[in-house]
Amino acid sequence: MSIGIYLHIPYCTVRCSYCDFYLTAGRGPDLAAYVAALVGEIGAFEAALRGRPVDTIHFGGGTPSLLPPAMIGAVLEALGSAFAIDAGAEIAVEANPEDLDERRCDDLAAAGVNRIAIGVQAFDDRLLRTLRRPHDAARARRALAAARRSPIRSVGADLILGLPEQGISAALAGVRDAVALGVDHLSLYLLEIHPRTRLGREVALGRCRPAADDEAASLYEAAADTLLAAGFEHYEISNFARPGCRSRHNLKYWTDQDYLGFGPSAHSYVGGARWSNAPELAAYLAAGGVALPRLDDPQPRGRRGFEALFAGLRLAEGVDLDDLRRRYPETVPAQLATAISALRDAGLLAGDGARIALTRRGRLVSNEVFERLDVASAVVS
Numbered sequence: 471m472s473i474g475i476y477l478h479i480p481y482c483t484v485r486c487s488y489c490d491f492y493l494t495a496g497r498g499p500d501l502a503a504y505v506a507a508l509v510g511e512i513g514a515f516e517a518a519l520r521g522r523p524v525d526t527i528h529f530g531g532g533t534p535s536l537l538p539p540a541m542i543g544a545v546l547e548a549l550g551s552a553f554a555i556d557a558g559a560e561i562a563v564e565a566n567p568e569d570l571d572e573r574r575c576d577d578l579a580a581a582g583v584n585r586i587a588i589g590v591q592a593f594d595d596r597l598l599r600t601l602r603r604p605h606d607a608a609r610a611r612r613a614l615a616a617a618r619r620s621p622i623r624s625v626g627a628d629l630i631l632g633l634p635e636q637g638i639s640a641a642l643a644g645v646r647d648a649v650a651l652g653v654d655h656l657s658l659y660l661l662e663i664h665p666r667t668r669l670g671r672e673v674a675l676g677r678c679r680p681a682a683d684d685e686a687a688s689l690y691e692a693a694a695d696t697l698l699a700a701g702f703e704h705y706e707i708s709n710f711a712r713p714g715c716r717s718r719h720n721l722k723y724w725t726d727q728d729y730l731g732f733g734p735s736a737h738s739y740v741g742g743a744r745w746s747n748a749p750e751l752a753a754y755l756a757a758g759g760v761a762l763p764r765l766d767d768p769q770p771r772g773r774r775g776f777e778a779l780f781a782g783l784r785l786a787e788g789v790d791l792d793d794l795r796r797r798y799p800e801t802v803p804a805q806l807a808t809a810i811s812a813l814r815d816a817g818l819l820a821g822d823g824a825r826i827a828l829t830r831r832g833r834l835v836s837n838e839v840f841e842r843l844d845v846a847s848a849v850v851s
Contacts, residue, residue, distance in 0.1 A: 472525035474722040478733030479531040480751055487602045487669040492735040492749045493532045505541045509548040511732050511759030525556045526719035535565035543581035560585055560718045567605040567613035575620035585624040586617050593644040597633050614651040624715050626655030631689050632681035633661055638689050645693050649700045654715040658693055659708055660686050687834045707784045707833050724785050726778040775801030776847040780840050788827025809846035
């Protein structure tokens with residue numbers, strides 16, 4: 471079976487006020503040294519997995535669009551030497567608007583990129599300043615237009631909902647702007663406040679107030695209705711796509727498929743085993759990406775089955791419980807079945823005994839659903 475590959479690019483020009491990802495902020499990183507380390511890690515990868523077919527490649531971060539297209543091409547060449555990349559593989563890059571113009575998009579396509587996800591976050595300059603984004607709304611619109619005119623087949627955007635003082639009309643205007651600019655994939659994320667971030671500290675001090683839970687839920691529903699009316703599929707809790715434009719790489723995470731990660735802090739999951747690289751950029755560069763310690767994440771097989779259940783419920787199609795039982799016989803015992811039945815009675819899950827999915831109301835409180843299932847799973851795991 472084909473696997474996915476994730477490449478972590480841990481650099482950003484600035485750290486956004488809401489971000490708690492592993493990255494290094496600042497201008498002028500030694501990108502050539504980092505790409506050399508990535509190529510070194512790929513070239514030295516364990517023989518047992520070399521040569522496997524690959525059908526998705528995803529450059530994430532951080533800000534992968536800081537890499538010149540030639541460097542992305544060099545990484546893809548190294549992957550092509552180590553793995554069997556399918557002719558129709560999805561090759562995706564996350565990008566910031568300030569890095570994109572028509573020539574850069576054309577060069578990315580020439581390097582092999584056929585999908586791009588642009589971190590717009592908002593079409594409101596005041597909110598972009600609150601988020602410490604290094605672009606303005608006009609630049610975001612130009613970047614989306616340039617990507618749409620380029621040979622890159624699939625163009626997506628990310629937006630954040632529930633921002634401080636955003637308002638439902640402004641948020642929906644941003645969603646409509648993205649649709650009008652021709653995106654065929656849109657990720658809508660409700661704002662999460664992390665205590666260690668700048669925004670988290672501002673909220674703790676009472677200097678700003680994000681949307682209340684009921685306001686955020688109403689906004690989410692209105693945004694979903696807007697996109698459904700525009701012909702998008704609501705295929706995952708936070709993701710909408712025109713038919714045929716779903717993220718094939720992210721689907722691997724949600725459907726319990728194998729993937730490999732390269733770069734510091736990148737995670738891998740193959741054959742039921744999960745591990746990650748240490749989040750230590752300096753050590754990674756010093757070692758040239760080679761012979762680094764692997765951080766194993768051992769879990770009982772039953773627990774892995776529960777995680778497959780939770781991930782699968784994020785999808786509109788939900789989870790085939792019979793298939794889950796075949797792959798993880800320990801995962802759906804009586805206690806969990808009782809919890810599923812209670813959630814169905816509460817209108818948060820739908821489906822018969824063979825397949826279950828979140829209802830629309832269940833999507834709005836998905837964390838609560840997962841917590842209740844997790845409590846049930848803890849009783850039996």
